[in-house]
Amino acid sequence: MHAPDDPYLHQEVLVSPMYLACSNGTGDAGFAPVAHWPHHYLDEGPCQLVVTSPDQRIRIGWFGDDFELWRISAAAEAVAAPRWTATFNYVTPAEIVACLTTALAHDYADADADAYDGNGRFLATTSLHWADAVRPLTDAGWRREAAERGTVEVVAPDGQAGVLIDSRLSGRDDETVTLWAGPLGWGTRAEAVFTARTPSHLIAATAAVMADSAPVVRERHQIDRGMEHLVTLTPVGPTADPQVSRAPTPLDVRCTAVTQAVHRAARAPRTAADLRVMAARSRTASSAQSRPNSPAPAAAARPPASSPAPQHGR
Template sequence: MQFTTDEEQWREYHVAPRYLAGSSGVADPGFGPVSHWPHHHLEDGPCQLVVTSPDHRIRIGWFGDDYDLWKITAADDAVSAPRWTAVFNHNTPAEIVLGLTAALADEWTEDSDLFLNRPSSWATSVTPLFNAGWKRAGAEWGTVEIVSPDGQAGAFIDMRRNSAVTLWAGPAGWGTRAEATFTSGTPPHLIAAASAALVDTAPVIRTRRRIHPRVEHLVQLTPVDPDPPRAAPAPTPLDVRRIAVTAALQRTSLSRNGTIRARISTSPSVPAPPRPVAATPLLPRPHR
C-alpha cells in the first residue's frame, strides 16, 4: 500500500535537531512539569490558559493564537509586578519550554526564592551551549552572539539592555524562526535550563505537516513506525500469458525426462544369448 499525500502529511517522525522541529501545536509538554499546579482557563482574552504556582508568584500563560505563544513570569508575591519575564514564540518547540517549567517546578516552595535570584553573569545562562560545542561569533559592540555548529541556532546577549538573552533557531521568517527571550532579571540558571533543553540531542516527534518546507532539508526525519508491507502490483494480461507458457514448457520438459528415466529403470534385463560353439568336424575313419 502506498501512502497518499494526506497520509504522508499526518505520518509521525522523529525530528533532529529538536530546535528545528517547530511547535507541535499543543501545549501539553510545556505544562507537563506543572500539571499539578492550579489551572485557570480564560475563554474571552488572548491568554487561553494560565497555570500558577500555589502562591501565584509564578505564572505560566498560554496564548494559543498569538505570535508569542508562551509568557512566563515570576514575582515577589501574587500582586507584585514581575521580576522577570520569559517569552517563547509560536515556532518554539514546547520541549524547550519544558526545560524552564521543569526547573521552576523543582525550585518552587512557599519559602524558596531561588527562582527570583538576581543574575550574576550572562555566561552561566549559556554554559550548556558552550558544552555542546557552540562557538562565539562576531557581534556588534555591547553584544555577544553564540552559534551552533550547523549555523541554524544561537544565542544573543544584549548587554546594552542589562544582558537580556534571546535563544533562536531556524531561518529568519515568521513561520520558521523560533525565539525565546528572557528579560535581564531572569536568573541565569533558569535560562541555562532552557538552553540545555535546546541542545538536547534527543529527537522530538512531529507529524510531517508540522515541518516547514524551508526547514525540511535541515532536519533528519526518521519514521516513528516502519513502512507497512506493500502489495505486489497486479500482473498484466501479457504477464499472465507468459507465466502460463513458461509453466506449460516446464511440465512438458518434466514429463519427457520422467518417461525416459522410467524406460531406463523399468526395462527387463534379458540375458545375452550364448555364443555359438563351432562344431567339431568328423574325420574319415582310416582303412585297415
C-alpha cells in the first residue's frame, strides 16, 4: 500500500515495460477503438456495460466488480453461442485490451465492406501452427523455454512476461492460450486468456503490444508496490517537491510532449467528439486509488465515459 500522505501519490509517470504497468482503473483505452459501436448499459448483474458490433455478433463486456474485468467474444449470429472468448483480468493494462478491440474493429469493417464475405476474419479458423499466434513476440526476441509436455511457453527477455499455449486440451471452448505478465499474485499478475477457436491473428495482435517498448502513463499509486522494483518510472513534469511551484525546465517540456503523445496513442479516439469527451474526463476515481490484496479489487475499476452520441440501452 502507498502512504496516503505521500505527496507524489498522484504524480504522473511513464511506466516501462508497459505490460507491468497494471490497470489505470478505467476502460477508456480498451473501448476507444469501438467507441462508434452501440453501447448497452446494464443496471443489474455483474456485467455493467456491453459494447457490440452493429449486428451484435461481437460483444465486449465490462465487469467492473469482477476479477475478470473484460469478456470479449464473437459468434456467427447474434443469438448463437460464442465461437471464441477472450478474458482479461483487472490487473491487465487496458492498452493490451485495446489491441484486440482495434483488430476486431478492423475485421468487422472489412467484412462489412465485402458483400461476398459477411463472416469476416474475426471468425477465421485458428491456425494449426502455434507459432502464428506468437510471432510478434518471437520476432522481438522472446524465446521458447522448457515447458510441460503438450505445452509451449515463450518468455520475454526479462522473464517477467510470457505466453503459455496448452495443446493438451481438446474441447472447442477450452482455454488454450494465456498471455501473462508480472509475478504471481492477485494484484501483480496480468492475464489474458483465449479459448481454442480464437483466430490466431487476433491473439498475435494482442500479443504484439507486449513487445512494444513504448511506455504508458500512470499515476504512482496505480503501480502495485510489489511491481515497483520491476519497472522503470520516469516522472512526468517537475521532480522536486510537488508543493513548491517552479517554472518548467526544457526537460519538463519534453516530458509533457511525450505524455501527450502517449495519451493520444493509447486512447486513439475516432472522432473529434470522442477526443473532447476523453479530455473532459476526470482522473481515476478515488475508489481506484487503492486495491486490497484480495479477489475483489476490481470493484475500483469503472467503465469508460459515455459517448456524446445517443447510446443504446439507457
